[in-house]
Amino acid sequence: MSKGLVAAVLAGTLGVAATPGAVTAGHGSQEGPGRPRSGTAGSVTLLTGDRVVVAGKRFRVELAADREVHFSSGYRNGHLYVVPSDAASLVAQGVLDERLFDVTQLLEWHYGDADTADIPLITQSPEGTAPALKGAATTRRLTGLGMTAQRVAKKSTGEAWRNLLGGVSTLAAGKSKIWLDGRRSYTLDRSTRQIGATEAWQQGFTGKDVTVAVLDSGYDPTHPDLKDVVTQSRNFSDDPDIVDHLGHGTHVASVIAGAGEKYRGVAPGAHIAFGKVSGVDGLFDSAILAGMEWAATEVKAKIVNMSFGGTDEPGLDPVEQAVNTLSQETGTLFVVAAGNDGGEGTVLTPGSADAALTVGAVDRSDQVAAFSSKGPRIGDHAVKPDVTAPGVDIVAAAAAGTADGTHVAKSGTSMATPHVAGAAAILAQRHPDWSGQQLKAALIGSARPTDGATPYQQGAGRVDVPRSLAQEVIASPTGVWAAFPWQHPGERRATGKIAYTNTGATPVTLDLAAGSDVLTLSPQRLEVPAGGQASATVTIDAEDKGPGDYPGVITATAGDTVVRTPAGAYVEPESYDATVTVLGRDGAATDSMQSYVYDQATGTRRNLVFHGNVARIRLPKGRWNLYTEIYERKDRSLTIAHQPFEIADADVPLTVDGRKAKQVTFTVDDPTAVPGRLFALSMVNGPWTTGILANNYSGGFYVIPVRQPGFAYLAQTAWTKKDTTPTPYRYDLVDYRKDGIPDDPGYAARTRDMVKATETYRSSVPGATGVLYSGPVLPGSDLSGGVDTSAIPLPSSLTRYLTPGFAWNDEFSTGGLVELGTGPVRDEGFTQVWNAAVAGPSFAASGGSRTGDTLDFPANGLYTSGTAGRTGMDATATGTLTLAGNGKEIATTDIIGCIAYRSEECSLTATLPEADTAYTLTASSRRPEAGLSTGVDAVWTFHSARTAKPESLPLMAVRYAPQDLDDANHAKPGSRTTVPIWVERAPGARRTAVSSIKLEASADDGKTWRPVRVQATRSGWTAQLGNPTAPGYVSLRATVTDKAGNGVTQTVTRAYAVG
Template sequence: MSTGPVRRGAALLAAGLVSALLPAGPAVAAPHPQGPGASGTTTVTLVTGDRVTVTDLGHGRQTVTVRRPIGATGAVRTQRDDGHLTVVPDEALPYLRAGTLDRRLFDVSGLIRQGLTDDRAGTLPLIVTYDRSARTATPAGAERTRALPSLRGAAVKAGKGRAFWRSFTRTPGIDKVWLDGRVKAELAESNAQIGTAAGWDAGLTGKGVTVAVLDTGADLGHPDLVDRVGTARSFIEGQEVADRNGHGTHVTSTVGGSGAASDGREKGVAPDATLAVGKVLSDQGAGSESQIIAGMEWAARDVHARIVSMSLGSTEPSDGTDPMAQAVNTLSKETGALFVVAAGNTGAPSSIGSPGAADAALTVGAVDSADQAAWFSSAGPRYGDNALKPDLAAPGVDILAARSGLVTGTGPYTSMSGTSMATPQVAGVAALLAERHPDWTGARLKDALMSSSKQLDASVYTLGAGRVSVPDAVHATVTATGSADLGFHGWPYDADEPVTRTVTYTNTSGTPVDLRLSVRGAPDGVATLADDTLTVPAHGTASTTVTGDASKAPVGGTTGQIVAADPAGTAVAHTVFGLVKEEERYTLTVHVKDRSGAPAAADLTVQRLAEGTDAEPVHVGDSGTLRLRLKPGTYSLATFLDVPGSHGADSLGLGFLTAPEITLDRNRDITLDGRTLREVRADVDRRTETHQLVMEYDRKANGADLFGAVQVPLTYDSVFAAPTPRVTQGTFEYRTVWRLAKPQLEVEGVGEATVQPGGTLIAGRTRLPLVDVGDGPVTGVSGKAVLARLAPGADPAALARDAQDAGAEALFVTDDAPGRLMAWWGTDDNADRPLLIATVNRADAARLRAAGRVDMTGTPDSPYVYDLSEGHRGAVPDRDLTYAPGARQLAAVHVTFHAARPQSGGEFRYSITDTFPIGLGFQERVALPAQRTDHVSTGPGQLWHESVTAGDGALEERGGLVRYDGGTRPALHWFRPVWHPWLGTGLGWGQQRAGNQIQLNVPGWGDSGPDHTGFGDVWSEDSGMRQTTSVRLDGTLVDQNTGSAAYVWDAPADEHTYQVVTDTALDAGRWPLATRGHTEWTFRSAATPEDHWTYLPLINLAYDLGTDLAGAVRGGQRVPVAISASYVAHASGTGRLGGGRLEVSYDDGTTWRAVPLSTGRATSWRGTLTVPRGASSVSLRASARDDKGGAVTQEIIRAVAVR
C-alpha cells in the first residue's frame, strides 16, 4: 500500500443503523439524569483516529470540531438526521461501502450515549472477525481481550491513535470490524398464569438440567439461591459474580429459585435445575457485545447448559446478522443448546434487537395478567427481511422475584416489569421439558414450546405462537413445527410466486395419532394445506406442506395458525405462519453525471420527507445509474461529487448536487447533472487563501429533518453547486462558510504555494537559489530551495527527510495527480522539520524551474481574517454564485488577544444560523498576545460562536452567540482581566431548575470580554488549574465536586435559600493572573415546572479596567475601574439589583481597603484605584445583592498585574 498522500472521492454518508444496546427490561422509569460535562464539551475518537469534539451551546445548537490525525488529508462528512450526529472521514468510505466496517463506529451520538468518550474510555472496544483464509492475528495498535471462536474473531481494545487504522487497512483477511457495543440489562402469580404447578405435579422440577443465566450476576447469599448455583463466572473485568444491580438475581430466581425466603411460595419455575450464573453485565447494568458472546460460549461449550436465558438486548432493531445473533446461531447448531432471549422493551413494530433477532433464538415477548400484549413488548416482523419474530410470550408485568441483598430496598422480593421478566419463565419451562425429554435438541424444545402454547388473539408478529403453557408443554404427545414463514412479497407482485413450507408433526406416544388440519385466523386462500388429515405413527413423524399465496392477502403483515386437532376436535398442536405483502413501491432511477456529462460514481443520501424516517446512504457505481425501489412519497437526494476544478489540468473540485423535492407517485428518472454546476467562491478586497471551507445543506419537510455538511480539505481548490427548483414543501437551504486569511507564503511569479504540515513557517522576505531535482536524489542543495516531484507511491516524509539531511532551507513539491498535494512531511514522532515545505501545481513548478530562484514572503500570523457565510434558501439559484460582500455587509472587528507573556493559543469563529444550528470547524493557531482585524458576515439569522484557548488549550474562553451589524467596527478583547467566574450564555446548561432538580455550572475563568465564559482543565495533574464547587441548602452542604458543577437532585418544593461556592486556583508560574478566586452566590428558589428547565436568579459581576496587552496597569497612577451586576440571562424570579461594593488589595489579599464608588446606571458603579509604585498586582473583592435575598461576593487575587 502506498504511503503517499491519499485522495479519496467525496461523498456524504447518511447515519447508519445504530445498535445502542439497552435493557430489554425492566420497563421502568429512568433514574435521575446526571449533568453534562461542565463545559458542555464531549470528545470521542473514531476508529480512524479522528477526534470529534461536540460542544453543546444550548437550545439545540452545537459546534462540532474534528481534529484529524497526522497524515490524514481527506474530507470529513458530518450529518445530523433528526438530531442524530454522524461523522465520517473520507478514508473510511471504501470500507463502509464494502461492508467491512460497522457504521456504528462513526455514529458520534451513539458513541457518546454508550460512554465511549475520551474522558471515560481510554480505548475503543471492537470485535474483529476474519475470513476463513486469514490468520486471526490481532492488528497492531490493539490488545486482544478475548477470543470469540464462534464468530471466528476476537474482541480487541484499540488504542485511540492511528496505529490500529493503519494495521486494519493493510491487513488482508479481515472480514469486518464491529463496534463492541455496550449492552444493558433489559413473579404476581406468574407461575399460576402459565400453569407451572402442572409440571411440578408431573414430577418435573428441572432436575438434571443445567440452565445458564447470563445477566448482572446473582446474590448467591440470597435464601432462594443458596446451594442453587452449580457454577458461576464473571466476564466483567474487576467485578465478582455478586449482583450489585439486582436484575440478575431477579431473573435467576425466576428460573430456578428455591423460594426459601417465602416458605416455597415464590420458588422459580424449575426449582431443581442446576443454575449456572454468568455475569456479562456490570454492576452498573452495562456490558459489551464481546463479553456477552464470551458468556454464551462459556454457557454452551464449557458448562454444557441445555438452556441459556438472556434477559438483555438492543433497543435498535437487528436483522439477525450482527455478532451476537451470529453467535446464537453458531452455538445452537454446534451444541444443541436453546437460547431463550428477551424481545426487548421498545414496544414498536420491527423493533426486536439482538440477540433476540437470531434465527435460532427462542425470542420472548411479554403479556400482562390478562394475556394481553404488554405495552412495552417489542414486536416483529424482523427488521430487514420481515421474518417471523417474536416466537413466544410469557407474563412480564409486575413479576415478583428475589431482590438482591446487595442493592437498596427492603424485603427478600421485589416486582419488576419487562420482557426480561418473561424470558426466565420460558427458560424455566424449557428446563422442565428438557428434563422430560433429555434427548431433545434446543430446536426441538423450541418447536414443542411454541406448538403447545396458549393461542392468543394477537398477531403472531406481536406475541409469536402465544403464551407459554406448562400443562400443554409437558403433557403434549404431539408436537409440531413452531412456525412457517411464508415470505416477503414485494410490490408490484407480478413476479410473485407462492411460498411453500414443510410442517412436521412428531408423536412421542406408543400409538398412532390421527390429526385434522385446518387454517385459522387468516383470510381464505392466504394459506393452503396440502393435507386436511394426517396420521402420525407411534414414535414417528409425518409432514405436510403449507403454501402462502400473497395475492389473497391484504397489504401488510398477515398471520394465522395451522391447528392440528384429534378426532374429537380438540386442538393438540398448532403452527403459526405469517407473510408480509409489501405496500406500493415505485422505481426511482438516479443518473449521476460529472462536469463533462460522463457517468460518475457517487454516494447519495436518500431522505423520505416524512416524520419518523431515516436518511439512507446508497452508492451509485461506475455506471452512474442506480435504481431504487421506494414507497410513494416525497424524497430528497443529495451528493458531494469529485469533479475537475476550475484552475486547469491539476485542479480538483467538489460539487454539490441535489434534487431536494421529488414526488414519487410513479416510476421516475432523476439526473444529478454535473454539467449544471456553478462555481461557489468568495471575492474580497485583499489577497487571501482558504484556511477552512464548509459546504452544508438543510432539508426539512413533513416532520423529516436532515442536515449534511462537508468540511472541505485543502486538496480541493474549487467548489461548486448545481441550481435546483424551488421547494414547495418545507424548507431547503444550501450554505457555504469560509475562513480566509492572508497567505502564509507568497512566492513571486507563482499563483499559489500551499504550506504543508510538518515543515517550519518563515517570517518576512527571503530569496533562495533553486535546485530542481525532479524525482531523483536530493543532493547539492545546502542553503538552497529544492524543487522535487513526488512520484506515485513515494513517501512524502522520506523526501522531506532527504531534503533536510542535504541542508536545504526550503522544499517545493509537485506531483501529477489532480488537486492540491497535501500530506504529512514531518518526522515519525510527529515533530516539524526545520525547513519550509510547500506544494505547487505543475504549471507553477515550471515557472519556478525557469526562474532558478525563489523570492518569497512568509506570514505565520495573518493580520486579518475573513469569516464569511452565504446561504441560499428555498433553492440553489441559477446564477453566478460568487459571494462578494461589501463593507456594509461585513463587520470589521478589531480583535485583541491579551497574554501576560508570549505563548501559543488557538482561535476560531463558528457560523450558527437559524437554519444551521451546528457550527463546523477547528481552532487555528494564534500567537498571543496579538491584534487582528476580522471581517465577519452579517445579516438576518447569522450568529457566530467564538472560542479562544491559551496554554496549549488548558484554558478556554467561550463567547455567547454574537450577532454583528454590517458596516460597524466593534472591538473585541480575549483574556483581558479580570479573570473571574462568569455564568454566560455559551455554557449550554447550568443555573437551572426543573421540578425538584437543580443543576449548577459555574466556570471559573471568564474574562472581561462580552459574555465570555472561561473553562480550565482542572482534572489534569499538570494543568496548573484547580476548581472546587459546592452547593448548600439553608446552610447544609448538599453537594461538592472538583470542577464547576454541583447538583441538588431532591430540592424541597417550597422556597429555600441556596448558596453556591466556587474556589479557583492557577499556578502562578504558568498563569500570573487570577491565581486564587473565591465566589459565593446566594439565591432563593421554589419548585418550578418539571417539563422544562427554568433559569435561576444568580447574579453575575463584570469588571472594566483599562489594561495593556499583558493585562497590566501602570503603578503610581490613578486607574479608573467599574463593576456591574446582572442576572444570568433568561433568569426567572429576578428582583432589583443594587448594593455594589468594591475593595482592593495590593498585597495578595492580606489587607483590603474600600474603593469609593459612584453609581452610573442602576446596576453599575465606578471608582478609581490609586495603584502604588512597586506593587506587583492588584487584587479585587466585589459584591452586589438584590431585594429578593440574592447576593454575590467575589474575591480575585492578582486580578490585574502592575508594570
C-alpha cells in the same frame, strides 16, 4: 438471516423464523430524519485519525495529518454522522460499521477523547484472522465465532487506517468486517404462580440439574437466595471481581433459580453459570461475545439468559450473528429481552436475532406493559417478540449495597426474560434430549395469549409452564411471515410449510385455523402419528391488501392441546427501481464516489451501493433527492451533485453528469489574503441537512447547478494573511443561495462591505494557546457549519471580516476550557473579548429544571467568562454536586469531564417529594491548572414542588465583568477596579426581584474576607475594589437573596490577578 426485505418471496417461498435455507436480502438501509441532541458534546477521534469536536448544535472536524479527504455530515434520528470520503463506500457496503462515525453515539457511549485513549473494535476475517490494523492490541480472541476484539490507540489511528486501506480489497469483497465494540443497556413472589411454575414444582419439575447461564452485571455471592445456586462463574468485564455493583445480575439470577423461602425462583432446582459481562464501565459487545462463547461451548449450558439490548438496524450485528451461529452449532437456547422502548418496531438487538427466544413483558393481569418493545422487526417485518412474561414490579434478590434491604422490586423486560429462562429450564428437565430450538418451539406454541394484543406486541402470548409440560406437539418453524415488494397483480402470494411433531405415544388429530384473512392452510385437519411428523401448507396472500403489516396467529387444536404459531405479512408501498449512473467531469465512468437518496417529505435516507459506476435502489412512490459526491483522482477535485426526482409509476433512470459541474470560487479584494485549508458546504432541504467539510483540494470544488424551491445552499471558507502566523486578520466568507445550487457558484468579497469584528483573546496561563471556531447559523435552521483557525497565541487580538446578514456561532477553547456564544445577526461592526475574567457560574444556557418530581441540574456552566450571554465549561474541572431537602441529603454526584452540554457526565438528577420543600444545592469544583478561577463554590437555597410541565429552577448566578484588566486578566497593583455585577437566571425561570446583595473580597485565597460596598445601577450593581499593592489574586464571594426567598452564596477563588 439478513433483516432486509424477503427477496425469496418473489420465487414463491415463505419467509420463516429460524429455518435453514430461507433466503433474504437487504437493499439499502433506511433511516429516519432527526435533529441534533442538545445533550451531546465533546471531541471524538475517528478510526481514520480525524477528530470531530462537537458543542451542542455546532461541530468542526480536525483532519489527521497528510489526508486530503472530505467529510459528509448530517443528522439522522437526532444523531450526528461524520463520514470521511475514504470510508463511505465501505460503510455503504456494510463491511465497516457506520456506528464508527456516529459521533453522537460515540460520545454517549463514552468513546470520546475525554473518556478513552483508544477505539474498541470487533473484527472478523477468513479463518478468524483480524484485518490489518497496525498498532491494534488484541483484547479477546473469539475463536468459535471467527471474531477478534481489538483496541486501536487513537494516537495510532492515522497509521492504522492507512494500513487498513492497503488491504481494502478484502473488506470490499465482504470477506472481512469491522464493527465498533458497542455498548448495550439492561432492559429493566406472585409472578412464579402467574406463569404456572408452582404447578410444575408440584409435578416434580423444578429445572433440577439443568444449567442456565446468566450473562449480566455479576451476582452477590453472599446473598442467601443464591447460596449453592451459582455453581460456576467467570468474569469477562473490566471489574476485578464477579461481584454485582449494579444490582441487575443478582435480581435476574434469583428470578431464574433463587432459593429464597418467600421469593423463590422459577426453576429453583436449576444451576446457574454466571458470566459477568458488564461492570461499572459499561456493557461491551466484546465481553458479551466472549460470555456467549463460554456459556455455549465450555459450560455447555442448555439455556443462556441475556437481559440487555441495543438499538437494532437492518442487517446483522456481531451479537445477533453469534446468537444464530451458536444456537445452530451447540443447540443452546438464547433467551433475550425485547427491550423497554415501548413503540412499534422497537425490538432491540440481539432479541431481533432469528434464533433468539425474545421476551416482552406483561403486568400481573397479563396485559402487555406499555414499556415493552414491540415489533415488527426492523428491515424484514418479521414477527418479534416471541413470547411475554411477567415484568412489572418483580420482587427478587438485591445485591448488597444497591438497594435498601435484601429484596427489591424492579420492572422491565429484563425481569420478564429470566421468567422464560426458568420456564425453559423446567421444560429441559422434562425433555433432557431436546435442543434449544425445540424448547423454544414448545414455549412459543403453548403460550397463552392476551386478548386484544397482536403478535407484534406479544408474539404467541404469555408463557404457560404447565401447558408447555403437558403438550406433546410442537411446531416448526416457530413463526412465519412474508414481506412483499410492490409488484404487478398476482405476485403478492407466498407459500411454505409448517411441520407438527408429535412427541407423544398416541396419534393426534389437529384442527388448523388461520387467525388472519391473509392466511390459508391446507389441509385444515392434520393427523400426526405418535412419535412422528406431519406438515401443512401455509399460504400468505396479500393480493388485495394495501401497504402495511398484517399480523395473525395459526392455531393447531386437539382437545386441551393448542399450538400457536405467530404469523405476519408486510406489503411494501408502491415502489420502483431507480438506477443511478455516475460520470466524471470528463464524461467517463468513475468509481470514486458516494451517493444516497432521501425522501423530500420525511428526510428518510437510503445509501446506494455501486457496482462500477452504477447503483440500483428500490424506492416507494414519492418525491426524492439524489445526493452524490465525486472525487476526481486526476486533478484532485471534488464535485457535489444534488438532483431531485420523482418515483411515480415506473422505474426511473438517473444520471449524475460531472460535465455539467461549475467550479465554486471565492475571491477577496485584499491581495495579501489567501484561502485557509478548509472549505465547508452545507445544504438544507426541509427535514434534511447535510454538510461537506474538506481540505481545499488542489483541483478545487465543483457543484452541479439545480433549481429546487425550498433548497438552501451555503458555502463557507476562511482567508488569512499569507505566510503570517499568527494572522492579524481573518475573512469569514459565506455564499448563501436559496432555491437550489446556483449557476454561478462564485463569491467576490469586498472588505468595505464586510462586518468588521475586533476581537481580543485574553490569557490566564502564561504561554497558552487557543482555537477559535466560528460558523454562520444556516437561515431557517438551528444548525451551523464552520471552519477552524490555526492556534492563537494568548493573549492576542484578531480582526475578523464577516459576511453580513448572519448570526454566528462562536466557540473559543484553551486548555480544558470551552466558551460558547451565539450573537445576533451581524450587519455592523462590533468588538468582543474571549476568556475574560471572571469565569464563574452562568445560567445562560440552563440553570437546572424540574419535571414532575424529577430534578436535573447540569454543572457544565460553572466556568463562564465575564461576558454576558456566554456559556463556559472546563473538562479538567472536578468536584461534587449535592442536593439536600429539609436538611437531609437526597443525592450527590461527581463533577468530572463537563464538556459543553453533555450533561449526563456532570449532572445531578434526583426524585423529589410532591409537596413544596426547602432545598439546598451545593456545588464545589476545582481546576488548579487554570491560573484563574481555580475554584468555584456555590450554595443555592430554594423551594420547589411537583410541576405539571418542565420548569426552570429559581436559581441565581452572580456574574462579574471587571473593567480595565489587561490582556492577561491582571489589574495594576494598588489600583481600583470597577466591577459591574448582574444576576443571571435560567431561560424561562421566574424573574423575582433581588432583595439583598452582599459582596466580599479576599487577597489570600479566601482565608480572610473584607466587605465591599455595592451600588445599584440600571442593569444591576457595581462595586469599586481596592487591589493589593503586591502581585497576587483577588477572590470574590457574593451572597444574594430574592423576594421569593431563594438565595445563593457564590465564591470564586482567584477571580482575577494583580500584577
